[in-house]
Amino acid sequence: METTEKTPQKTTTTTSSGGLNLKATELRLGLPGSESPERDEDGGGGVKGGAIRGFCFSSDGIDGKWNLSEMGIGKDVGLFSPPTPREREQASVIKQKKPQISSAREQVVGWPPIRSFRKNSMATTQKNDDVDASQAKSSSNCLYVKVSMDGAPFLRKVDLKNFATYKDLSSALHSMFACFTISQCGTHGVSNRDELSESKLMDLLHGSEYVLTYEDKDGDWMLVGDVPWEMFTNSCKRLRIMKSSEAIGLAPRAMEKCKSLN
Amino acid sequence: MAGAYPWLEEIRLKRMVVSDESLEIIAKSFKNFKVLVLSSCEGFTTEGLAAIAANCRNLRELDLRESEVEDLSGRWLSDFPDSYTSLESLNISCLGNEVNLLALERLVSRCPNLKTLRLNRAVPLDRLPNLLRGAPQLAELGTGAYTSEMRPDVFSNLAEAFAGCKQLKTLSGFWDALPSYLPAVYPICSQLTSLNLSYATVQSPDLIKLVSLCEKLQKLWVLDYIEDDGLEILAASCKDLRELRVFPSDPFGLEPNVALTEQGLVSVSEGCPKLQSVLYFCRQMSNAALNTIARNRPNMTRFRLCIIEPRSPDYLTLQPLDDGFGAIVEHCKDLRRLSLSGLLTDRVFEYIGTYGKKLEMLSVAFAGDSDLGLHHVLSGCDNLRKLEIRDCPFGDKALLANAAKLETMRSLWMSSCSVSFGACKVLGQKMPRLNVEVMDESGPPDSRPESSPVEKLYVYRTVAGPRLDMPGFVWTMDDDSALRIS
Numbered sequence: 175m176e177t178t179e180k181t182p183q184k185t186t187t188t189t190s191s192g193g194l195n196l197k198a199t200e201l202r203l204g205l206p207g208s209e210s211p212e213r214d215e216d217g218g219g220g221v222k223g224g225a226i227r228g229f230c231f232s233s234d235g236i237d238g239k240w241n242l243s244e245m246g247i248g249k250d251v252g253l254f255s256p257p258t259p260r261e262r263e264q265a266s267v268i269k270q271k272k273p274q275i276s277s278a279r280e281q282v283v284g285w286p287p288i289r290s291f292r293k294n295s296m297a298t299t300q301k302n303d304d305v306d307a308s309q310a311k312s313s314s315n316c317l318y319v320k321v322s323m324d325g326a327p328f329l330r331k332v333d334l335k336n337f338a339t340y341k342d343l344s345s346a347l348h349s350m351f352a353c354f355t356i357s358q359c360g361t362h363g364v365s366n367r368d369e370l371s372e373s374k375l376m377d378l379l380h381g382s383e384y385v386l387t388y389e390d391k392d393g394d395w396m397l398v399g400d401v402p403w404e405m406f407t408n409s410c411k412r413l414r415i416m417k418s419s420e421a422i423g424l425a426p427r428a429m430e431k432c433k434s435l436n
Numbered sequence: 437m438a439g440a441y442p443w444l445e446e447i448r449l450k451r452m453v454v455s456d457e458s459l460e461i462i463a464k465s466f467k468n469f470k471v472l473v474l475s476s477c478e479g480f481t482t483e484g485l486a487a488i489a490a491n492c493r494n495l496r497e498l499d500l501r502e503s504e505v506e507d508l509s510g511r512w513l514s515d516f517p518d519s520y521t522s523l524e525s526l527n528i529s530c531l532g533n534e535v536n537l538l539a540l541e542r543l544v545s546r547c548p549n550l551k552t553l554r555l556n557r558a559v560p561l562d563r564l565p566n567l568l569r570g571a572p573q574l575a576e577l578g579t580g581a582y583t584s585e586m587r588p589d590v591f592s593n594l595a596e597a598f599a600g601c602k603q604l605k606t607l608s609g610f611w612d613a614l615p616s617y618l619p620a621v622y623p624i625c626s627q628l629t630s631l632n633l634s635y636a637t638v639q640s641p642d643l644i645k646l647v648s649l650c651e652k653l654q655k656l657w658v659l660d661y662i663e664d665d666g667l668e669i670l671a672a673s674c675k676d677l678r679e680l681r682v683f684p685s686d687p688f689g690l691e692p693n694v695a696l697t698e699q700g701l702v703s704v705s706e707g708c709p710k711l712q713s714v715l716y717f718c719r720q721m722s723n724a725a726l727n728t729i730a731r732n733r734p735n736m737t738r739f740r741l742c743i744i745e746p747r748s749p750d751y752l753t754l755q756p757l758d759d760g761f762g763a764i765v766e767h768c769k770d771l772r773r774l775s776l777s778g779l780l781t782d783r784v785f786e787y788i789g790t791y792g793k794k795l796e797m798l799s800v801a802f803a804g805d806s807d808l809g810l811h812h813v814l815s816g817c818d819n820l821r822k823l824e825i826r827d828c829p830f831g832d833k834a835l836l837a838n839a840a841k842l843e844t845m846r847s848l849w850m851s852s853c854s855v856s857f858g859a860c861k862v863l864g865q866k867m868p869r870l871n872v873e874v875m876d877e878s879g880p881p882d883s884r885p886e887s888s889p890v891e892k893l894y895v896y897r898t899v900a901g902p903r904l905d906m907p908g909f910v911w912t913m914d915d916d917s918a919l920r921i922s
Contacts, residue, residue: 229826229849231775231799232715232740284826285801286687286717286744291502291530295611295635296685 231287317407323351323384323415334407340399347386351415385416446471453477459484463491471497478504482531486512493520496549499527510535516543525552529578529609534558545570551603554578557611562590565597572600579609582636586616599623608632608657615642625649629676632657634683640666640694648673654710657681660696660717667700671707679713680704687717687744698725705732713738720751721778726760730767739764740775746802746827749779756780762787765795775799785809789816797822807834814838824849831889832859839867847896855893858886863895864913871898872913873906881911 317334330350337343386398390409398406398413444466454477462469469492474480482505488498489512513535516523523543528535537559544550550571559567559580568574584590594617598604604624613636628650633643634657643662647653653674660682662670670677682700686693698721705711705728712735721743730736750757757778765771765788772794776784780803788795789812796819803809810830813823815838823845831854842848842863857874860881864872874881875892902912 229799229801229824229851230822231801231824232717232742282746282827285746286684286742287801288684288687292634292683293687296637 229284229287233287233289319388319410319412321347321350321413321415324417324420326351332413334410337403339403340406343398344386347413347415383418385418386413387416388413442466443468445469446473448473448475449477450475451477453479454484456480456484456487460487463487466492468494470494473497473499473501474503475499476502481506482508482510482512486515489513489515490517494522495520496522497525498523499525500530501527501554503530505531507531507533509533513543514539518542518546521547522549523547524549526550527552527554527578529554529556531556532558537563541566541570547571548573550574552576552606555580555609557581557609560584561594561617565593568597568601573603574601575603576606576630577601577604577608578632579607580611582610582613582617584614584617586614591617591620595620595623602627604628606630606632610636613638615639618642618646621646622649626651628653630655634659634681637661637685644669650674651676653677655679657683659683659685660694661685662700663695664697664700664703665695667696668703668707671703675708676710677704677708678710680708680711681715682717683715684717684744692719698722701725702728702732705729710735712736715740715742715775717742717744719744720748721757721760722750722752723755723757723760723763724750724752726757727763730760730763734767734769736764736768737770738773739768739771740773740799741777742775743777746777747779748777756784758784758787762791765791770794773797776803777801781805782809782812785812789813792817792820794819796820798824800825800828802827804828804830807831810834811837814841820844821846822849823847825851825853827852829854832856835859836862836866839863839870842870842895843867843897845897847894849892849894851892853893854889856887857881857884857890860890860893860913861886868914869897869899870895871902873903874911874913875909876911877909 318331319334320329320331322329332343332346332350334343337346387395388398388406388410389412390396391411395414401409442465445468447462447469448471452474454474459480462472464487472488472492472495477500480503485498485500485505488495510531510533516539520543524547535556535558540559541563544553544567551574553567553571553574553576555564555567555578557580561580561582561584564579568577598621601624605628607621607628607630610633613633615638618638625646626649629652631647631650631653632655633646636643637659639661640663643658644666647656647658647662647666648669650656651673654676655678656670656674658666658681662682667682670680680701682696696718698718701714701716701718702725711733714736715738718741721741749755750760758781761774761776761780761784765774769791771792774788774792774795774797776799782805785804785808788798792798792813793816795817798813798817798820800823807830809828810825811834813820814834820841825848828850830850835850835855836859860872860874863870871894873894874890875894876890878891881888881890902914906912
């Protein structure tokens with residue numbers, strides 16, 4: 175039996191063997207209903223395209239209280255309906271939003287199989303929670319945020335209240351993540367630590383190998399250093415030390431800024 | 437229909453487009469109309485509802501569950517005349533806007549047989565007591581938003597109103613639930629048989645306090661905030677539990693946000709002897725756990741597991757979860773419905789084909805290695821009615837070899853698999869009693885080579901022939917071997 179590695183999650187990459195990856199460059203809702211509604215008793219509407227039978231993994235089919243199929247009704251009329259104007263609009267909004275780096279897992283369309291109504295319902299609740307949470311944060315004594323580094327096996331947490339400037343933060347992060355960059359040396363062909371020249375290490379730590387970014391309250395990924403420190407600590411939700419190769423989209427002057435921070 | 441069956445009393449529609457005109461026709465044509473259930477429907481507005489309210493003197497049930505209604509105004513509810521008193525069941529939980537609350541209160545209090553009332557989110561909590569007092573005979577209630585400024589008088593009013601509902605057995609709603617208001621339902625917890633907290637974003641301790649009082653609970657829908665600890669308490673407190681659904685609070689987050697693992701489900705399978713229906717979203721699973729669950733609960737009839745990350749292996753052994761799900765189908769001999777997830781090879785389908793003799797519905801995603809997987813299922817599951825598959829390497833061979841099987845099933849859905857356009861055509865030609873529908877939004881499938889896979893395939897049996905009302909991205913493969921595009 176072949177051992178299969180867990181496939182890293184890429185947006186909408188399908189795994190049909192040998193097939194066209196028709197969805198490869200799209201991020202869209204798919205056919206209305208392809209996210210399949212769950213059915214609960216009263217979990218209400220706004221189900222996008224609940225009119226189309228799609229993938230019902232987590233919705234009720236046979237075990238509903240009544241089963242139309244037995245009566246033979248409903249198959250011929252309106253089973254497939256074209257996307258409503260709202261659905262088409264939603265689909266294009268998602269298309270436009272695609273290029274951002276999201277802190278959420280890159281979504282495979284329609285997975286996990288959660289009904290849109292539930293998703294929307296939770297999204298509204300979360301927005302309210304975020305407002306409360308951030309208010310709570312600013313009045314407490316600490317401001318812990320997660321810090322991830324591309325390629326590192328685990329994350330760290332820092333208390334932003336421990337720092338007064340970007341430079342402080344930067345040094346602290348360098349110390350925290352130095353162990354990972356040293357092991358990175360190994361992958362760059364340096365055979366053991368003795369051969370590590372100081373200059374090579376400094377290159378890795380202070381060069382343009384990595385870019386420091388953060389996720390703000392709106393869920394956008396921003397370059398660290400643009401706004402005053404206070405404003406940054408108020409809006410930073412988490413930090414990510416990103417490989418420069420991933421930050422190709424950033425403007426050249428942003429890269430300069432990084433270097434000056436380092 | 438109006439002409440042919442003027443005495444029609446009940447219409448139940450699912451996933452259909454219903455217009456306001458249709459509702460008006462229903463309202464005006466059927467003098468004894470009693471039941472309208474529109475489940476996941478769309479295309480109508482509150483104007484259509486107004487027509488129903490104004491004209492259906494004998495209406496008993498109006499249930500709009502999960503429909504998408506264009507909510508123009510809450511005024512429609514006032515169109516029920518004052519003389520109308522026959523309402524028994526009302527489900528408006530899908531409506532976005534506030535209904536006329538006074539009209540609602542009056543309606544509720546003048547209908548002595550009202551047993552089911554499912555409100556929408558826009559009904560504020562402080563209006564709930566009045567509604568409850570107007571219908572103390574209520575058996576099923578869906579609250580509106582379950583939050584309000586924390587005021588002792590609002591709380592005690594609410595608690596008193598709940599206590600007055602001696603017949604209340606089913607509770608749902610709880611949007612935006614504020615933990616401090618949950619104790620208002622404590623007086624009736626011991627009589628509850630069904631509780632839907634799946635929109636209540638409250639944490640485990642509050643959930644535990646509530647659930648541990650519900651000794652008669654048969655059905656619980658809840659968010660994963662309940663965590664393993666909460667499920668352990670559930671297992672200890674609710675010995676009559678038959679159905680459990682645990683939904684994810686943060687399905688798209690990168691890391692787990694709650695301490696909910698396979699252990700929670702194992703606890704419930706151990707503690708609840710009547711557990712037969714499970715829907716469980718989690719982030720890790722093991723073959724050992726599935727094995728334990730299977731052996732604990734051979735009476736399981738519906739088992740749906742969604743491990744959030746596709747192709748997740750057994751987190752302890754890093755092996756596929758074939759054996760675990762194999763144990764489920766082997767021990768749960770009455771299993772009718774199964775949804776799979778995690779890392780799975782063709783072997784799990786071999787188990788399913790061998791043991792899943794009563795299986796009626798199977799959902800598969802990101803699983804299997806080859807056509808053999810599909811073949812095992814189609815050739816082995818004698819009672820299979822509905823099969824839905826996405827993102828699996830299943831292709832033409834298994835499908836065509838088992839074409840006859842498809843006529844014994846209600847439907848087959850395959851998306852993002854490896855079924856070629858050519859095979860779909862062959863299937864359509866060979867099987868005139870099947871509708872073989874190909875959905876492809878990137879253009880007509882015959883604009884690409886015959887060997888290229890179709891996006892989505894839907895096959896179902898029919899005595900009525902191909903449909904003529906399909907939108908442009910759906911094509912029927914029929915026996916003329918020419919595409920008919922509608």
